[in-house]
Amino acid sequence: MAVTIYDVAKRAGVGIGTVSRVINESPQITAATKTKVLKAIKDLNYQPHALAQGLARKKTQMIAIVVPFFTGYFFNELLRGIQQEIFKYQYNLVLYNIDEGEQIDELLKKALRERRVDGALLISHQISDKIANKIKISSLPFVLVDSYHPSLDSIVVENKQGAFEATRHLIQLGHKKIGMIDGQLKSSPAKIRLEGFKQALLEYNIPFKKEYLVISDYITGQHGFNREAGYHAMKQLLKLAPNHPTAVFVSSDIQAVGAIKAIDETGLKIPQDIAIVGFDDIEIAEFLGLTTMRQPMLEMGKLAVQRLISKISNTASKDFKISFSTKLVIRNSCGALGHSRM
Amino acid sequence: MAVTIYDVAKRAGVGIGTVSRVINESPQITAATKTKVLKAIKDLNYQPHALAQGLARKKTQMIAIVVPFFTGYFFNELLRGIQQEIFKYQYNLVLYNIDEGEQIDELLKKALRERRVDGALLISHQISDKIANKIKISSLPFVLVDSYHPSLDSIVVENKQGAFEATRHLIQLGHKKIGMIDGQLKSSPAKIRLEGFKQALLEYNIPFKKEYLVISDYITGQHGFNREAGYHAMKQLLKLAPNHPTAVFVSSDIQAVGAIKAIDETGLKIPQDIAIVGFDDIEIAEFLGLTTMRQPMLEMGKLAVQRLISKISNTASKDFKISFSTKLVIRNSCGALGHSRM
DNA sequence: ATCAGTTTTGGAAGCCCTTCCATGAATTGA
DNA sequence: TCAATTCATGGAAGGGCTTCCAAAACTGAT
Structure with a gap:
C-alpha cells in the first residue's frame, strides 16, 4: 500500500492537518515543524495522491485540449505553445480528438461533467449557438482557439x-x-x-x-x-x-x-x-x-493557456476576444519575385 | 453544488449502493429497480465524479504519453493510432513533453507516483539502466515505443x-x-x-x-x-x-x-x-x-495502447518485445528509377 | 505567576465514490 | 406451512486529501 498523509503525520509526530499545511505551503507553520515534516516526507518518499487532492480541492490541475484532427501541421505548432505554457503553471494536458461539432456535446458530458478537467481549449471548431449555449450553462472555463462565437472567449487569427x-x-x-x-x-x-x-x-x-x-x-x-x-x-x-x-x-x-x-x-x-x-x-x-x-500559432497557444488558467482561478476579466493578424510571406510561388526556380 | 450519488439514491428511493451497482452494471439488480434508478439519473442529469470514482476504484482511466518533442512528423502519425485505440477503451490521454532522459525521473514522481495515470507510453526515449530500474520498481505499467530496454516492454521498429x-x-x-x-x-x-x-x-x-x-x-x-x-x-x-x-x-x-x-x-x-x-x-x-x-507508425500506436491496457488490467502476458519491420519505398531521390524529375 | 491575545496545531468532517457485510425479502423444497 | 437457501438491497467503511473549528501552545505585559 502506498504511503499516505497519515504515515507522514505519524512519522513526524504531528497531525495530518499540519502535514497538509506543509505540503500546501501554508504560512502559519513553525520553521521547526516544517523541517520535521519535510524530513518525514523525504524519508517515506511520500507523494500526495492527485485524485484525493483533486477531490478535496475540487480542482484537478488538468485541462483538456479538444482538436478536430491530429494530422494538422497547424495543430503541431499550437500544441507546442500550449505545452510550453501549461508546464509553467503545473497543469496537465488531456487530449481529446473530436471531429464533428455535435460530439462536443458528448465531450461536455464525459470529460467535463465528470470533472476530469478544470477547463478546456477548443481548437478550430465551428461552434453552433446550441453548443455555445450548453457550454455557457456548464459554467466550465472554456476558450476557443481558431474559432469564434460571440458569447464565448475566443482567440482567432484574422x-x-x-x-x-x-x-x-x-x-x-x-x-x-x-x-x-x-x-x-x-x-x-x-x-x-x-x-x-x-x-x-x-x-x-x-x-x-x-x-x-x-x-x-x-x-x-x-x-x-x-x-x-x-x-x-x-x-x-x-x-x-x-x-x-x-x-x-x-x-x-x-x-x-x-x-x-x-x-x-x-x-x-x-x-x-x-x-x-x-x-x-x-x-x-x-x-x-x-x-x-x-x-502566429505558438503565441496563440500560449495566450490560450494563460487565459484559460486565469478563468479557472477566477481572475479573468469579463470579455475576451483576441484576434491575431496574419502576415504575408512572399516567396516564389506567387510570381512577385520573378520567375525564379520553380 | 453538483448532483451526487446521494441525490440520485434519494430521488429513486433506493440506497446509494444500488445506484452504484446500476452505474457499474452489476448483474444482481432487478429490472424494476434498475429502471427506477436510470430514470432518476436522467431526471437529475447525474454524472459520476471521475475523481471520486478513481479514488475508490484505484483507477484513473487515464494513461500518459510521454514524448520528447512535438514537432516530429513521426509522432503525429503515432498519436493518431494511439488516439484511435484509446477511444475504444474509454481511456483518456494525458500528454507530457520531456526532452532529457533524466526528466523521466521527475515524471515518474509527478504524474505517476501522484497516481494521476494508470500507465504510460514512453515514446522515442533512450532509457538508461538506472531509469529502467526505477520504472521497474515503481511497478507502474509502462510500454516503450520506438525505443528498447531489455527489462521493459518495448515496441520498436527494426x-x-x-x-x-x-x-x-x-x-x-x-x-x-x-x-x-x-x-x-x-x-x-x-x-x-x-x-x-x-x-x-x-x-x-x-x-x-x-x-x-x-x-x-x-x-x-x-x-x-x-x-x-x-x-x-x-x-x-x-x-x-x-x-x-x-x-x-x-x-x-x-x-x-x-x-x-x-x-x-x-x-x-x-x-x-x-x-x-x-x-x-x-x-x-x-x-x-x-x-x-x-x-508502420499507426499500427505501432495501436498496439502500444492495447498492450498497455492489458498490463493495466493484469491480463498481460509476461514478456513483450515487438519489432516492426520497415519497408524501403523507392522513389526518385536514390537514382534507382533513373534520373527523372529532380 | 497570571491573563488576554495571538499563533500553531490536531483531527473531525467532508469531498464522492465503491465495496463489503448484514439484513430482510423472496424462493425453494418437503 | 416452515425451515433453508438464495438474492437484491441499504448503508457503513474506506479511499487520501483539505479545511474548519476548537484546543493547545505560545507571547508579552502586568
Missing part, C-alpha cells in the same frame, strides 16, 4: 483579413482568373477564409465564378485540410483548361503541397502558368518557396 | 535493419562514398540507425569515414530531427567537395527535406550528383520523390 490580403496580392499581380481551394465549410477557418476571398474579388470588381471554387474533400477526417485533398482539388481546377485560373488561393499550405504536385504533373509551371498563395506557413512552405499567410 | 537496408540500397546502386546525417545520439533510434549504417559499410567492405557522418544539432529540442538541422548537416558534407559523398543516408525524412534544400542551393542534382535515402516516409516524402524507409 482569417478573413488574411484571406483578403492573400487574394488581393494575387489581384495586384495582375491576375483576373483567380481560383480558391478551400477546406470543408463546417470548419470555421475554411468558411471565413472564403469570405475574405470573395470580398477581395468584390472590391476589385472581379466576378466570383462558382467553378473556380473547389471545396476539397477527397478524404474525410481533416476537413479537407490535407495533401491529397489539395491535389484532387487542383486537378479539378485544371480540368477547366484552357480556362483554368491563372492564380489560386489555397486555404492551407498542406493542401497547397498537393496542389503544387498536381500542377507539376500536368507540366505547367509555377508561378508562370499558375500562381499559388497558401495559408499557415508550415515548415515546408519555405522549402517549397510557397508564398503564404503566416499564423 | 531501426538497425532498416538503416542497414537503406545503406545497402545505396551501395548496390554503386556508391562508394556514402555519408550519413543522423540525429543526436541520445535519441535511441538515431543511435541504432547509425549502427545499421556502419554494419552495411562493413559488410560491403567500405571503410567508415568519420567526416562522412554528421550528427545534426543545429537547433536543440528535437534531437536534431528537424529541417534546419538537416540543412546545416548537408552543408557541412558539401564542404568536403570535391570529395563529398555521392550518396547520403539521412536518418529522418524531415532532415532530408533540409538536406535536399542544401543540395539544391549549391546547384547539384539529386540523384545524379548526390543520392538520398531518408527514413520515416512522412507525408511529403512522396511529394518530394524521396526514397525512404517506411515505418
